[in-house]
Amino acid sequence: MSDVAISARRLSPGTKAVLGIFARYGTIIGLLAMIVTFSILSPHAFPTVNNFTNVLNQASLAMIIAGGLTLAVVVGELDLSIGFAASLHGILITGLVVHDKLPIPLAVVIVIALGAVIGLVNGFIVTKVKVNSVIATLGVGTILTGLAFAYSAGVPIVAGVPEAFLQLSLGRWLFGIPNNIIVMILVLGGLWLLVERTPLGQEIQAVGGNAVAARLAGVNVDRIKILGFVISGMCAALTGILLASRLGSGTASAADSYLLTAFAAVFLGSATLRDGEFHVLGTLVGALIIAFGFNGLNIFGAPTFSQYVLQGAILIIAVGMASLGRSLAER
């Protein structure tokens, strides 16, 4: 740390400005560079409308759950229950539709409401019982996994999934845009509007910025934190529903891996445009980086394990560079 400090003193103002720009726009530059590189290396497969639509369609589910997670981290908490919750939601909606023969809209409403309740429980444990959010949401997430296995008795629900349910995710609407993308745009657009443009959003940002000051400015901090968890829970439910529809089945751990992807997207996003703050637009950029990175590797036939290595490496490099650039530029 002191080595960095000493060398930073010799930086010229010009260098500092460049570093400052890199800290804010590094992730976006990286995303564009990646797209350009893949386009040059694979001009026929990569830069096509079809492929881009496909990438977005694939990434939409991760973007929705990451958008929800953004709200939890904006208010200064972590939500580790989302992946497990989404898995439970997926199996539950399949069950409601296949076994209980509920109308699909009703089933969707029930599952999203359950997502809100899970968020409420998380928020309550964190704010009122005052359990650290990592522990609280990990505990709740583990319980949800147990419930998912109990509900499905460990067997995936595959048979008898109605076509209408599959169409939730596979269908297209408006100029043939896949439903997933439309839902994603609505959710992220709504979240962006909420956080950036509403009075409630100002309070949300205030709580994340300085919870003590927010409280003394008259903000109900606990309520805002609970709201963050509720939105996170509802987005996890939505992702779980769409995933079950895409897979055409409910499996007890289908969505677990979304937890890592969502965290990667959210933290990549914190290194975007703003100095280390979490925000919805940043999360979108983060999710795009991961999606295009995966897609590029797929096109070049890279083995699956490399995707995980890439996801981890991008995350550390991007967040690390941004934070280093920021601290150097500020001296």
Place this chain on the structure above:
Amino acid sequence: MQTAFTRGAPQQAAPMTTPFLVAHDIAKAFGGAQALKGVSLDIAPGEIHGLVGANGAGKSTFIRILAGLNHPDAGRIEIDGQTREIATPQRATELGMSFIHQELAFVPGMTVLQNIMLGVPKKSRFGLTDWRAIARDVAPIARRVGISAPLNASVKGLSTAEIWLINICRALVRKARLIVMDEPTASLAASEAERLFAIVRDLSASGVAVLYISHRLDEVLNLCSRVSVFRDGRSVAELAGKGLNRPALVEAIVGGAIRDSQRTAATRPRGDVVMEASKLTRAPKVRGVSLKLHAGEVLGIGGLVGAGRTELARLLFGADRPDSGEMRLAGQPYQPASPAAAVRAGLGLIPEERRAEALFLSKSIAFNLSIANLDKLVHGRYLPLMNRRARTLMAGEMIRSLSIKARNASTPVGRLSGGNQQKVAIGRWLQRTPKVLILDEPTRGVDIGARAEIHRLIRQQADSGMAVLVISSEPDELPDLCDRVLVMAEGRIVRELTGQAVSRKAIVEASYVDPQALMEDHVA
């Protein structure tokens, strides 16, 4: 249980005529502020030397210099007659000085012995710490200072007094020849304090000198043979023998020669009682405080740091709940469950630690100004979005009317100077025109120009009918600003000063009044 291995009292062969410590004309500036302008002091081996002075007199800076935490700009320190430079805290320890701060140093999860040996070089055998040998060495010292808990017991659950003894024991293990004690009785009960005095006297008898810093003058008079008084960064008096008495101490602390600045705050006609508290208590910091706050007046709360003023403000603002007592706001019972409720009821608070408790440093001026006024900055009932244009206009207007020096409303507050940050913190509430505005240390760390502007601003609000409560530790601030001043000491209001009686001297004098004695007055 162990064989008695009694270490002699850590005495040195220095003759009594050579003081252990001499400080000559120590000066120290922080940025532009001259914290110490020249203090001198000497301490003989085994002497209990008192050090008193008002807030900001320079006591803390002086101790930090002795401890090697700050380095003097000018002056000289001698130990045993030799000029020494105290470059680091380690050096201070080597030279035989130990420091017991108000916030006692201990690790809750460790044993008594581990805490005693915290940061002390330890005996080892085969590269492993030899705790048995250490326990053998420490046991007699622990017995001597009266640690009753077994050395291998956890410190969890021990009282503050016992933790204090552990700190003393650590100083003795390090063979300290001077122990500096900063407000040692601040959080002790009366009986515990008695025990502490006995130990201090015992230390003195065994040749260990004590520098005893306290706001409690009675203790200082009881214990100390000599007392140094600091005022405004200078050592202004050294009292001993017959000259050492309470009036002389108060006189030296306040500075009899200093004329009170002109009372600029003329007594304004005041309106009805807006806020009322009766017997408000939250132990141990606030004890039975009753006050009335009128519309259109600036009411000051004076007293020493730690007198319970900030805690009182937090009760009024709903940030903490009182144990007992009642509050009324505009005649109605008032029991705020949270700051949010207090804000709705018409209060505003500008807290003491503005960077930590008031501001969102990475956010813009506009964001910081609008956070308590969001309801007023919405497009409309049917479009619940922020009216960003209205917000920018509002912020621009505030920046102009409070003359906040910033490029524009989107400048992050963290980039502003202290005075401008404070104006933003105040501006936040002015939007709402609250019934009651509470300002805790409104001009701390603020330059003179901004201070005058903030004062003008505060009086303006009172002129327009707001009830304003100002807490300040700066002796000159309250006479300048307030119509009426209540002085708090040890959680109680010990004096009310009105009109021309409000003076720096009266406030400081009252701050040192023994609250026990005064409580009897009130009962009578």
